[in-house]
Amino acid sequence: MKSLLKLTSRKISLRHLLIIPFVLQLSAAVGVTGYLTFLSGRESVGRLASQLRQEMSSRIEAELNLYLESPYQFNHINAASLAQGQVDLQNSQNAAQFLRQVQLSPFIYASYCGDESGEYLGVYRPADDRFAPPGMWVSNAASEYDLFSYDIDVNGNRQALVEVGNPYDPRQRPWYKSAVETGSATWGEVYSDFLTGLPTLTASEPVYDANDRLIGVCAIDVKLPQEFRQFLANLSIGQTGKAFVMERSGTLVSSSTDEPITVQQGDRITLIQATESTESLIRETAHFLKAQFGDFSDLTEAQQLDFSLNQERQFVQVLPLQNDRGLDWLIVLVVPESDFMAQIHASARTTFWLCLLTLGATTLSGILIARWVARPISQLGRASQLIAQGNLDQQVDIHNIEEIDTLGQSFNQMAGQLRQSFTELEHINQTLEARVEDRTAELKAANDEINLLNEKLQEDNLRMGAELNVARQLQQMILPKEQELNQIPDLDIAGFMEVATEVGGDYYDVIQRQAGVLVGIGDVTGHGLESGVLMIMAQTAIRALAAANDAAPATFLNAVNQVIYQNVQRMSPGKNLTLSLLDYRDEQLWLTGQHEEVLVVRADGNIERVDTIDLGFPLGMVDDITEFVAQVPIHLAPGDGIVLYTDGVIEAENDQQQLYGLERLMEQIQHYWQQSAIEIRRAIIADVQQHIGDRAVLDDITLVVLKKVNEPSTNNPPITRL
Numbered sequence: 001m002k003s004l005l006k007l008t009s010r011k012i013s014l015r016h017l018l019i020i021p022f023v024l025q026l027s028a029a030v031g032v033t034g035y036l037t038f039l040s041g042r043e044s045v046g047r048l049a050s051q052l053r054q055e056m057s058s059r060i061e062a063e064l065n066l067y068l069e070s071p072y073q074f075n076h077i078n079a080a081s082l083a084q085g086q087v088d089l090q091n092s093q094n095a096a097q098f099l100r101q102v103q104l105s106p107f108i109y110a111s112y113c114g115d116e117s118g119e120y121l122g123v124y125r126p127a128d129d130r131f132a133p134p135g136m137w138v139s140n141a142a143s144e145y146d147l148f149s150y151d152i153d154v155n156g157n158r159q160a161l162v163e164v165g166n167p168y169d170p171r172q173r174p175w176y177k178s179a180v181e182t183g184s185a186t187w188g189e190v191y192s193d194f195l196t197g198l199p200t201l202t203a204s205e206p207v208y209d210a211n212d213r214l215i216g217v218c219a220i221d222v223k224l225p226q227e228f229r230q231f232l233a234n235l236s237i238g239q240t241g242k243a244f245v246m247e248r249s250g251t252l253v254s255s256s257t258d259e260p261i262t263v264q265q266g267d268r269i270t271l272i273q274a275t276e277s278t279e280s281l282i283r284e285t286a287h288f289l290k291a292q293f294g295d296f297s298d299l300t301e302a303q304q305l306d307f308s309l310n311q312e313r314q315f316v317q318v319l320p321l322q323n324d325r326g327l328d329w330l331i332v333l334v335v336p337e338s339d340f341m342a343q344i345h346a347s348a349r350t351t352f353w354l355c356l357l358t359l360g361a362t363t364l365s366g367i368l369i370a371r372w373v374a375r376p377i378s379q380l381g382r383a384s385q386l387i388a389q390g391n392l393d394q395q396v397d398i399h400n401i402e403e404i405d406t407l408g409q410s411f412n413q414m415a416g417q418l419r420q421s422f423t424e425l426e427h428i429n430q431t432l433e434a435r436v437e438d439r440t441a442e443l444k445a446a447n448d449e450i451n452l453l454n455e456k457l458q459e460d461n462l463r464m465g466a467e468l469n470v471a472r473q474l475q476q477m478i479l480p481k482e483q484e485l486n487q488i489p490d491l492d493i494a495g496f497m498e499v500a501t502e503v504g505g506d507y508y509d510v511i512q513r514q515a516g517v518l519v520g521i522g523d524v525t526g527h528g529l530e531s532g533v534l535m536i537m538a539q540t541a542i543r544a545l546a547a548a549n550d551a552a553p554a555t556f557l558n559a560v561n562q563v564i565y566q567n568v569q570r571m572s573p574g575k576n577l578t579l580s581l582l583d584y585r586d587e588q589l590w591l592t593g594q595h596e597e598v599l600v601v602r603a604d605g606n607i608e609r610v611d612t613i614d615l616g617f618p619l620g621m622v623d624d625i626t627e628f629v630a631q632v633p634i635h636l637a638p639g640d641g642i643v644l645y646t647d648g649v650i651e652a653e654n655d656q657q658q659l660y661g662l663e664r665l666m667e668q669i670q671h672y673w674q675q676s677a678i679e680i681r682r683a684i685i686a687d688v689q690q691h692i693g694d695r696a697v698l699d700d701i702t703l704v705v706l707k708k709v710n711e712p713s714t715n716n717p718p719i720t721r722l
Helices: 002-009 014-083 096-104 174-182 226-234 280-293 338-388 402-479 480-488 530-546 553-571 660-673 675-694
Strands: 109-116 120-124 137-140 146-152 159-165 199-208 214-223 242-247 250-256 262-265 268-271 303-309 312-322 328-336 491-498 507-512 517-524 578-586 588-592 596-600 607-610 631-635 641-645 702-706
Touching: 014 096, 014 109, 014 199, 014 242, 014 312, 014 328, 096 109, 096 120, 109 199, 137 159, 137 199, 137 607, 137 675, 174 199, 174 214, 174 480, 226 242, 226 250, 242 280, 242 578, 280 303, 280 328, 328 338, 480 491, 480 507, 491 507, 491 675, 507 530, 507 641, 507 702, 517 530, 517 702, 530 553, 530 578, 553 641, 596 660, 641 660, 660 675, 675 702
Parallel strands: none
Antiparallel strands: 109 120, 109 214, 120 137, 137 146, 146 159, 199 214, 242 250, 242 328, 262 268, 303 312, 312 328, 491 702, 507 517, 517 578, 578 588, 588 631, 596 607, 596 641, 641 702
C-alpha cells in the first residue's frame, strides 16, 4: 500500500492532463502535416532527380557512341581494302586511305594494319593536335622488320625518314592478339598515351580471305579528347553534381571536372582509379558503388541509388555502356540532394515557426479550460486516495455533476471487484507454484537425457575421425614410392597428390610390367570417403588386370570400367571416374582414356597439348565403353616428357577467386624443364601453393612428371616386374 501511495503522489494533476494531451495532439497534427508536406516535396525532388539522371546519362551514352562508332567504320573499310589487296604492306609507298581517316576525325590518333607475315603500315598523329602533320609507320622486309617513321605529304606519299625504331612485330601486339582471339571487331582496354597523357583505347578487327584464313588485323587508336570532358562539364547536373566514366576495373576514363586523371609512375603515365580521384564526390561515389556491389562487374543494368556523404543525401545514376565489340564501361552521375532541397528547407523553417505560434495560443486556452473542469474532479480525487490506501469499503457520494456522480458509483463497484480479484489471485498463485515445480522436474530429466546424447555424439565423432584417418593413410600407402619410381630405367618419374578433405578422389599410379611401364591418372567426381573408396577400387582393378594381362591398356580399360560400374551401382549411383593410361614400351608411348589434356613437353621446352576427349569415356557411367575407347601414339626422344594433372591444379583458387590456370602451369613447366622430374614437380607444387595462399584447398591436387632420360641408370637395384 505504501508503494501504491508513493506512485499516486507522482501522478500529474488533472489540470495538466487536460492541457498537455490537447497541446501534444495539436502539435502532432501540425508536425505530421508539415512532415508530410516535406516528404511530398522530397518525393517530388526524387522524381525530378531521377528524370534528370536518366536524361543526363542517356546524353552521355549517345555522345560516347558518337565518338566510338566511326573507328569501327574505318576499320571495316581498311579490312576490306586489305582483303582485296588494295593495301600493300610489303611495298608501302602510300598510305592515303589511313591519312584521310586520321584527318577526318580529331580524336583518331592512328590508323594501321598488320598481316600474318609480320608486316605493318599505318599513319599516326605525332601529338594531340589535329593540325599537326601526320607521319607514317612502316615495318616490313624492306625495313628488316624494324619500325621506321617517315614524313608524308598531303596525298599520303612517303617522304623523308624521320626515325628508326626497335624491331616491331604486329602479331605480338595486344591489339592484334585480341582481334584474333575474339574473331571479330573488338575494343582493347583504356590506357594513357605516353605523349599526350590522354585516355586512349584501340579498336581492332581481324581480316580473313574467302577461305576464312586469317590475313591480318586492322586497328584504330582513339583518344577521348578534351572536348568530351568539356561536354561532361557543360551538362546541367544540378549546382555541384558530377559525371564520370570508368571501366569495369574502376579505371577513370573521363569526368566533368578538370582534375588530372593520370599519374606519372617512373617513365610511365597511367590512369588513376575512380576510388583515388582528388574530387571527393567522385571518389566517395566510387567507394559506395564498390561497397554496395562488391565488384563493378556486378553492375549489369541501369541503377538509381543514393547514399549519405557528410550527412547529406547523394543521388546516383549508373548506366552500363556495353556492346558486342568488347566495350564495357560505366557512366556514373552523382547529384547532392541539397541542389534541389534549398526551397523545401525554407518552407520547413516557416512551418516550424507557425507551429510554435499555434502551440502558444493553444496552451493558454487549455489552461483556462482545465481550471474550470478540475474543481469538482479534485473532490473525487480525495475519495480515490482513501481507496488507494486499502479502504475498499469506502463509499463515494458526490453530486452536483452528473458525470462525476457516475464516476463515483464506478469507484464503489471497482472496490468490490478488487476484493474478489485479490482472493482469486491468491489461489492462482498457489496453483502456479505447483505447476512450476512439476515443470522444473521435467526440464531436469530432459537435460539429463540431452547430456547423455551429447556424450554419445562425441564418442561417434571420435570414432568417425579415426576411421577417416585410417582411410587417408591407406590411400597414401598405395601411392607409388619415390624409391620405386627411381628404379624404372629409361624414365625419370615424380608424382604428387594432396587431398582436399581427409579422403580424396584423385588417382595416379606407375606400374612396372613385363612389356614396359604403365602410368595412370584419374579423378573421381567429388571428394570424401566415397570418392576415396572408388579411387582405391580403380587402383586395385588396374593393378590386378595389369598383372594378369600384359595387353595394351586400351584392351582392358573396358574391363576396369565394368568393375567400377558394378561397384558404383552398389555404393553411390552417379559417381564416375575420368581415367587416362599411358603405356610405355619399346621407346613408344601409347595414350588411351578420357581425362584432362596431356602435356607433351619436348626437350627444348616446347609443349604439345593432347586432347583426350575422343580417347575414352568416364568410367562407372555405363557398363560397356568399348566403342568409345581409342589410343594415340606419342614418340618420346631423349629429353622429352609428359606432364599429367587433375583439375585440382588448374582450378586452384586464390583469395580473389582467380584460377591457377593451364597457361600458368605450362609457363612453370617450360621454366623448369631442364631440371629433374622431382625438381620440376616441387617447383610447380610450390607455385600452386603460393597461388592458393591461406585459402582452403577446394579440390584434390595431383601431378605426375615423366621424362625420358638419355641412358638408363646402371646403378639401380633390380626391379620386380608385374
